[in-house]
Amino acid sequence: MGVKFQKPRGTQDILPSEQKYWYWTEDNFRSVMLSAGFGRIITPTFENTDLFVRSVGEDTDIVSKEMYTFTDRGGNSLTLRPEGTAGVVRAYIENGMHKEPQPVKVFYWGPVFRYDRPQAGRYREFCQPGLEMFGEQDPIVDAQVIALMMKFYRKIGLKDLVVKINSIGDIKGRAKMQKALVDFLSAHRRTLCAECKRRMIQNPMRVLDCKEKKCQPVIEEAGGVLIDNLNTASKEHFTKVLEYLDDMGVEYELDHRLVRGLDYYTHTVFEVVAKNGGLSIGGGGRYDELVKMLGGPATPAIGFGVGLDRTIDLLKKQNVAVPEVVFSDVFIVQLGDEAKKKAIRVIDQLDEAGYRVAHALGRSSIKSQLRVANRLGTKIAIIIGEREVHDKSVIIRDLSDSTQESVLDRDLIKMLKKRIQ
């Protein structure tokens, strides 16, 4: 059979056998968020293109070459969200959430889209849970948010992670810092690649992202230039954040080259990676100017996003045992027409009692039905044949140890409870 259609490049089918990882991470994420006082928010999967251009930044890779942008029938330019923050900030402003008690704490879970060349751990549609916290600029929340993110990773069972962290300063110091950076880069312009020379003028911070070999020595130093030129307030903020992290026992690693691919960040930026290297599985930072920039009141804010697909890849790589999804507690086997009718009644009864009931009513031989039960991994089989119909009884068989007993219909639930706690 030739397959006519295949999934679009960079997308994935996540089959039932994979779902245990999704339930596991989703349940944990939700409980970590709820217990920390975050409320769930669901925003549209697509927004006006301009929202992303303005917030993420025109000269970022995301906006300049990775967005799924389309024109709808009304002629509006819309874009499938390439990240989670912009939409939440828009919602915060649009719904007047700045009138709610601050800080406002929300979390989300959903797909994001980037037109990028697929690779292991890199998809065009991927799942990105995250949180945003508005209205608090104290460095303690930077540390708390990072700690919360690590708590999630710890709860799902990941080990050996480290937070890479840096500060890119506040907006007031940005001009001076950028000038120092540009001065420094200009002095070394001959050793920089063409792209960097362009970025130096358009968006100097982005030069730090360059991986061009010839630029490396300069960039290495440039990171130091940034840190050295943080203004006093920014330095203080960053120092406090690190202090709090030390205090909370969160393991971090300073990375002066970390500037992140989105323009809206200020102060603290961070990414999480496995200690033995690999892709970053989550990241975030503070963005104190974004709310105002998008038309809201000046509001400090901070957030992070988790790359769930990569997180799950890492769970597998680290052989973390996640709970199996139980598809069925009992399996009903029926033999003959009358038994089949009785089976339907028993299925209802057990369903009402809260059991997950599996069956293969379309099959007739006991062998084939038990084979299915075995394949599903069901612990208990309930066998109903002609004899049981007459005796008003059923056979309860424990497939794990091959013991079985005949019980009267009216004792079924009671006897089942003994075998399944």
Place this chain on the structure above:
RNA sequence: GUGGACGUAGCUUAAUGGUAAAGCUCCCGGUUGUGGUCCGGGCGAUCUGCGGGUUCGAAUCCCGUCGUCCACCCCA
């Protein structure tokens, strides 16, 4: 966006110019109503992602295209 490898039944692979194999899975059976192991049998590639070309003849060679993976880039 750049460079490279790869693409055979649901899955993992074999066959490298001569009319597509195997294991697993799946289905059926191994005496009266009992699974997992074992044994026997069967379904399964409208033919080797798709389209074109070279050739008497292609899964095997060439081109294009789609997809996967790797490196770069970027990030989640």
